[in-house]
Amino acid sequence: MILHFKLRSLALTETFILEQFKAIPEKNLVFAYLFKAEDERQTQAKIWCFGPGSYLLKFFDFTSEISLIHVHFGSNAIFALPLLIRFSVPMIISFYGHDASSFLLKWPHLIRFVCRYASKILVLTKTMSQNLIDLGVDSRKIEVFHPGIPDLKIPKRHKRDDGPLRLLMASSLREKKNHRLVLRALSGLGNKKVELRIAGTGPLDEELKVLAHQLNLNVEFTGAFVSDEERQNHFLWADVLLHPSRAAKDGDSEGLPFLILEAMQAGLPVITSRHAGMDLEFLDSCFYVSESDENDLSKLISDWDWNLACEKIEKAKHLIKVRFSQDKNLKHLRKIYKSLAANLVLPD
Numbered sequence: 001m002i003l004h005f006k007l008r009s010l011a012l013t014e015t016f017i018l019e020q021f022k023a024i025p026e027k028n029l030v031f032a033y034l035f036k037a038e039d040e041r042q043t044q045a046k047i048w049c050f051g052p053g054s055y056l057l058k059f060f061d062f063t064s065e066i067s068l069i070h071v072h073f074g075s076n077a078i079f080a081l082p083l084l085i086r087f088s089v090p091m092i093i094s095f096y097g098h099d100a101s102s103f104l105l106k107w108p109h110l111i112r113f114v115c116r117y118a119s120k121i122l123v124l125t126k127t128m129s130q131n132l133i134d135l136g137v138d139s140r141k142i143e144v145f146h147p148g149i150p151d152l153k154i155p156k157r158h159k160r161d162d163g164p165l166r167l168l169m170a171s172s173l174r175e176k177k178n179h180r181l182v183l184r185a186l187s188g189l190g191n192k193k194v195e196l197r198i199a200g201t202g203p204l205d206e207e208l209k210v211l212a213h214q215l216n217l218n219v220e221f222t223g224a225f226v227s228d229e230e231r232q233n234h235f236l237w238a239d240v241l242l243h244p245s246r247a248a249k250d251g252d253s254e255g256l257p258f259l260i261l262e263a264m265q266a267g268l269p270v271i272t273s274r275h276a277g278m279d280l281e282f283l284d285s286c287f288y289v290s291e292s293d294e295n296d297l298s299k300l301i302s303d304w305d306w307n308l309a310c311e312k313i314e315k316a317k318h319l320i321k322v323r324f325s326q327d328k329n330l331k332h333l334r335k336i337y338k339s340l341a342a343n344l345v346l347p348d
Contacts, residue, residue: 097255127277148326168238173202264316
């Protein structure tokens with residue numbers, strides 16, 4: 001039995017964790033968390049524990065058949081160490097973003113400590129791997145791994161040649177997503193016709209609405225999207241996905257945004273930044289702009305080239321097939337599991 005552990009239950013945006021549950025049959029999987037997320041995503045996985053009291057009961061349950069612990073987020077790993085001691089089984093720690101950036105900067109000794117007890121450390125990008133190595137984590141334990149994305153059943157898109165360019169930002173409204181830069185860039189477009197839709201919620205919600213009003217921009221704020229259908233409708237509306245992330249003041253950085261891959265698969269060209277080494281992961285399948293100079297983004301949109309965008313779309317589809325195929329990547333995850341716990345019986 002594989003125990004997936006997280007401090008809080010799955011948030012709505014944490015599809016990158018939910019997708020990893022697909023690697024193994026449900027009968028071989030249980031999920032444990034100590035607190036409920038504010039906006040919770042439902043999962044079909046069997047819940048092994050769902051609070052501190054339940055955690056303690058399971059801790060002293062000597063009938064538990066746990067062969068491997070997979071901890072999601074390095075910042076959560078300290079809470080899983082008692083389980084590691086109790087069951088004496090291998091432990092995997094997956095790092096996804098803030099835990100290998102702002103949290104790591106704030107709590108370096110804690111991250112170094114918990115990584116000592118990991119049998120395997122999975123990270124989304126080469127940049128995150130280097131951050132951990134620079135901290136002193138054993139590089140032999142670290143592997144760059146992404147769960148990949150499922151095949152989204154989105155109708156074929158057709159390039160629009162008339163009307164304004166439709167720009168979509170779909171993410172939490174927080175500093176590292178760089179909405180402020182996008183709004184300032186659009187204010188400098190002059191007569192260029194564009195429409196901007198911002199989907200998501202977060203701490204900058206009111207501030208961004210005020211800024212859009214001050215800049216005299218017509219921006220559609222749609223709030224959170226919680227279903228695959230809503231996400232697909234956003235993709236079908238848009239011509240371009242904007243995701244020009246930046247490092248926040250507290251050091252918080254991106255991992256490898258799942259939404260960028262989903263947009264690529266849906267046939268949307270993507271404008272992002274070289275933040276956190278994303279250009280090393282997405283190569284020439286995206287447009288890249290500065291994460292701090294709005295003029296860079298403003299010029300790209302003003303001189304928008306649909307022929308070049310179509311070339312990027314084709315390169316993105318190839319990249320997904322080669323590097324981010326979910327079937328291939330989850331098959332590799334099963335191999336990792338079986339290499340650490342020989343008694344696990346899993347499909348190839």
